[in-house]
Amino acid sequence: MPDTTVPNAHSNQPADAHAGVYRYDEFDKTFIFERVEQFRAQVERRLKGEITEEEFKPIRLMNGLYLQLHAYMLRVAVPYGMLDSTKMRRLARIARVYDKGYGHFTTRQNIQFNWPELKDIPAILHELAEVDMHAIQTSGNCIRNVTTDQFCGAAADELVDPRVYAEILRQWSTLHPEFTYLPRKFKIAISGAPHDRAAVQIHDVGLIAKKNGAGEVGFTVYVGGGLGRTPYLGTKARDFVPVAEIIGYLEAVLRTYNQLGRRDNIYKARIKITVNEMGPEKFIGLIEEEYARLPRQKYYIDPAIVEAIEQHFAPPPWENLPAVSAKFEAAKAADPAFARWTRSNLSAHRAPGYAIATISVKPIGGIPGDIEAEQMEAVADLAERYSFGEMRVTHEQNLVLAHVKQDDLYDLWLALDKIGLGTANAGLISDIIACPGLDYCALANTRSIPIAQQISERFADLDRQHDLGELKIKISGCINACGHHHVGHIGILGVDKKGEEFFQILLGGDATQTAALAEIVGPGFSYDEIVNAVETVVTTFVGLRQPGERFIDTLARTGHAPFKEALYARA
Structure with missing residues (x-):
């Protein structure tokens, strides 16, 4: 992890065991382990009361350790979202041994552990260093994870x-x-x-x-x-x-x-x-x-x-395959649930006969981005079996297996479905980004997670979701916008109103190459009203859309007025 202006080629390194995942050299490894030992001494000073929490704050933040509403939180760097099966299994072990059995993928393509004890942080960082991972520059006024x-x-x-x-x-x-x-x-x-x-x-x-x-x-x-x-x-x-x-x-x-x-x-x-x-x-x-x-x-x-x-990052040894797999086409014809998954969760691959598979970490009624230790281990196994041992974390809090043969997709989906990660909703209304909100964060005004869960359950019917098409909901529990509500097709912002939770609706955001900021449509809705308000927006869209239009296409054509009128119509 060089301290120089220009990059280090590390040209003496052997080829990676897992395609597409960068391996640290001895300089990097030495630095990371030395950093762990430095922080171990600082944690011991804090535990002994030799320094106050306020004095400890800048030290812990330099090592990715936050103090949230109820406990410390450790944010682990996943450079440009790349993981291999070894790293994923180590994250699963940390979740099981040092936390409550799960981790949380973030919009920075990182992973957070929400319940570690301070005394265990040096041990966690040491275990991360053993697999070329760390928590450096996941906090503080520095250049964060790219x-x-x-x-x-x-x-x-x-x-x-x-x-x-x-x-x-x-x-x-x-x-x-x-x-x-x-x-x-x-x-x-x-x-x-x-x-x-x-x-x-x-x-x-x-x-x-x-x-x-x-x-x-x-x-x-x-x-x-x-x-x-x-x-x-x-x-x-x-x-x-x-x-x-x-x-x-x-x-x-x-x-x-x-x-x-x-x-x-x-x-x-x-x-x-x-x-x-x-x-x-x-x-x-x-x-x-x-x-x-x-x-x-x-x-x-x-x-x-x-x-x-x-x-x-050389391409893995792709096989020379036909562009269309008869096995894949037959599986789609035989199993409508699999066919539905292929419509939402697969993307075009550069190599014939392969596909990019998005693994939704948003099961219906689940907490966006949360993944259990057993699921991490299972995904690591599936990555080795079907995608050259590597996987990616997305900024939308999902996972990707990037190199799956079409012939293997049905078996992959069956295995994912068995562990609760086979939901066919990537890019659809239940594929929600949500910040931790008031359940974890001391800065939040409102809860975000329960709102995401309720919206997901309201639109649980996957056939309905697919009929609605691409529709991105993003929820933030406060103005800091960790849930990216400003660029949601439907954005939801939690605000405090005289001690009560209220939620503003924003429409028209876009985080792609046609980027746009969403606009607030009007006064906020109470905790008990917000899910019905989202339903109203969706129902209005269905009544207005023309063939082939996505939600943002219809909104661009009609403007906000019909949606605002529907939301605030007096009985």
């Missing part, structure tokens, strides 16, 4: 494998001496395809791969996106930055923000505020001035480094 497209390396529309550049950015940003104490946390997302599956425009910096007129691959760079109490979509800073220059350009962005970002007001410290208070044109001009001053050759990414890192 997120990316969950279909990376497999998507048919991909221009460049974003994992390669996410890993380069990981090496560059980890313990970067200049960016360890930024004005506020800083989040980067990368999409390797023009179709944005990483929600790049709601990040501090977002990168979307593109080709220039000469056919060269680079990135469109967006700056200043973010949600929370003042949501903004990112502003395009540059239409094209060559891949070899991306670290230099990001160095200029971070330096500009680090110098100009406010440190006197936590609510105005994010780069989105700096960009919009100063004006995007002026801020981007300062980035360009800083970039011009940089010694460019110092920041160029050597093609040899890219090639060395690409070896870690």
